[in-house]
Amino acid sequence: MLDKYRLYDAEDFLQDDWFRQSLEGNNPAATQYWDNWLKVYPEKEAEVLRAKALFEAFKTDHGSLTQEEINTTIDRTLERVAGIKRESEFPERPLFAWRWLSYVASVMLISGMAIYFVKDNKIGTKITTVKTQPPAMGWVKEENVGQHPRLVKLPEGSKVTLEPGAILTYPTNFNKYERRTFLRGNAFFDVAKDPDKPFFVVGETVITRVLGTSFWIRDDPDHQKIAVIVKSGKVAVSARHGSGQNLTSDAVFLTPNQMAVFSPETEQLTRELVEKPVVISTSASLSAxxxxxxxxxxxxxxxxxxxxxxxxxxxxxxxxxxxxxxxxxxxxxxxxxxxxxxxxxxxxxxxxxxxxxxxxxx
The missing domain is CATH 3.55.50.30 (Phage tail protein beta-alpha-beta fold)
Known part of the structure; x- marks a missing residue:
C-alpha cells in the first residue's frame, strides 16, 4: 500500500507536524521513525534534506515573531527557493557535501532576509494579510454572469471553468515564485504543471495549493459545506484563518478520489472519499x-x-x-x-x- 509520505516534496515535509517534531529534537519517537523511514525510501533523501535545510535556515533568532508570522515566513522562503534546481540523485559524498553547504548558505541568506523584513521592518501584518478583494490595478477579474459554465484561460496555460455566479481574480502577470488566484463561488481548475511555481487558489474559507493537477472547488448554496475535490494530481488544502492567504500547519493533502470538506459551523477540515470514486489507473489489472x-x-x-x-x-x-x-x-x-x-x-x-x-x- 502507498505510504503518503512517498508523495511528499520538501515543502510538504516542512509543513508536516510529525516531520517537524523530528527536526526540533524533542521527540525521540519522531526522530527514530524518520530515520527508519528513510532506510525504506532512500530515493526521498534529496527532498528530506531540502526540508532540513529550510528548517535549519529558519532557526535564526525569531523569538518575538508570532506563530502566524513564522508560518508565513516559511511559506515565503519556500516560494523564494522554488527556483533552485531539485536533485533526485546525488553523486559521491565529497561533491555532495560542497553542493549541500552551498545550498544551505543560499537558503539561510534568503530566510534571513525574509525574517528581517518581518521582524525588523515591522511589516508582518502586511505579509500575513490580504484585502477582501485584491487591488484593482494589475489584476484581471473574471465573472460568470451567465447561466452556463464559462471557460477562462490563464496566461500560463491553466484553465478554469467558472460556474454561474463565480468570480475569479488573478494578476495580469504571475510573479516568478508563484501563481496566486482568488475565487468566490464554484469552479473547476485544470492547472498547467510547473514544479517551480506553485498554484494557489485563495477562497473565502479555504486555501488550495497545487503544482499541476485538476480539481473542483464547490460551495453549497447555504455555505454550510465547502469541498475541494481532486480529479488528478496532488492537492494541499487548509482552512483560511482570518485574512491570511498561506497554507497553515493543519493542511490536508489529497490525491484523486479524495476531497477536503470544510464546515463553517465547526471550522473543521476533514478528508473524505468522493461519493463515486472512478478508476484512475488504466494500467491496473481490474478483472470483471x-x-x-x-x-x-x-x-x-x-x-x-x-x-x-x-x-x-x-x-x-x-x-x-x-x-x-x-x-x-x-x-x-x-x-x-x-x-x-x-x-x-x-x-x-x-x-x-x-x-x-x-x-x-x-
Missing part, C-alpha cells in the same frame, strides 16, 4: 470476473485501480477466497459485494477504506 480468487488479491486490484487505500488485516483474510463478477457496479458496490461474501464489513475513515473481518476459518 473472479473464480475462487483470494480476497486479498481483489482488494489490491481495487486499491491500484481507484487509488484508494484499503486497510485490512492480511493475516485474518489470508484464507478467504471468493467468486464474483462485476459489470457496472460502483467502487462502493464492489466493496459491499466482496465484504458480504466473507461476512466482513467496511467503513470510510480519513479518506481511506478500513475492512473489519473475523476471517474465513469457519
Amino acid at each position: 470476473s473472479y473464480e475462487d480468487v483470494p480476497i486479498i488479491r481483489i482488494l489490491k486490484e481495487l486499491e491500484d485501480a481507484y487509488g484508494v487505500k484499503i486497510t485490512y488485516d492480511a493475516e485474518v483474510l489470508k484464507n478467504c477466497q471468493i467468486s464474483a463478477s462485476f459489470a457496472n457496479e460502483t467502487f462502493f458496490e464492489k466493496l459491499e459485494s466482496i465484504c458480504l461474501s466473507v461476512r466482513a464489513s467496511f467503513r470510510e475513515e480519513n479518506g481511506q477504506i478500513i475492512i473489519d473481518s473475523k476471517g474465513c476459518n469457519y
Whole structure:
C-alpha cells in the first residue's frame, strides 16, 4: 500500500507536524521513525534534506515573531527557493557535501532576509494579510454572469471553468515564485504543471495549493459545506484563518478520489472519499470476473485501480477466497459485494477504506 509520505516534496515535509517534531529534537519517537523511514525510501533523501535545510535556515533568532508570522515566513522562503534546481540523485559524498553547504548558505541568506523584513521592518501584518478583494490595478477579474459554465484561460496555460455566479481574480502577470488566484463561488481548475511555481487558489474559507493537477472547488448554496475535490494530481488544502492567504500547519493533502470538506459551523477540515470514486489507473489489472480468487488479491486490484487505500488485516483474510463478477457496479458496490461474501464489513475513515473481518476459518 502507498505510504503518503512517498508523495511528499520538501515543502510538504516542512509543513508536516510529525516531520517537524523530528527536526526540533524533542521527540525521540519522531526522530527514530524518520530515520527508519528513510532506510525504506532512500530515493526521498534529496527532498528530506531540502526540508532540513529550510528548517535549519529558519532557526535564526525569531523569538518575538508570532506563530502566524513564522508560518508565513516559511511559506515565503519556500516560494523564494522554488527556483533552485531539485536533485533526485546525488553523486559521491565529497561533491555532495560542497553542493549541500552551498545550498544551505543560499537558503539561510534568503530566510534571513525574509525574517528581517518581518521582524525588523515591522511589516508582518502586511505579509500575513490580504484585502477582501485584491487591488484593482494589475489584476484581471473574471465573472460568470451567465447561466452556463464559462471557460477562462490563464496566461500560463491553466484553465478554469467558472460556474454561474463565480468570480475569479488573478494578476495580469504571475510573479516568478508563484501563481496566486482568488475565487468566490464554484469552479473547476485544470492547472498547467510547473514544479517551480506553485498554484494557489485563495477562497473565502479555504486555501488550495497545487503544482499541476485538476480539481473542483464547490460551495453549497447555504455555505454550510465547502469541498475541494481532486480529479488528478496532488492537492494541499487548509482552512483560511482570518485574512491570511498561506497554507497553515493543519493542511490536508489529497490525491484523486479524495476531497477536503470544510464546515463553517465547526471550522473543521476533514478528508473524505468522493461519493463515486472512478478508476484512475488504466494500467491496473481490474478483472470483471473472479473464480475462487483470494480476497486479498481483489482488494489490491481495487486499491491500484481507484487509488484508494484499503486497510485490512492480511493475516485474518489470508484464507478467504471468493467468486464474483462485476459489470457496472460502483467502487462502493464492489466493496459491499466482496465484504458480504466473507461476512466482513467496511467503513470510510480519513479518506481511506478500513475492512473489519473475523476471517474465513469457519
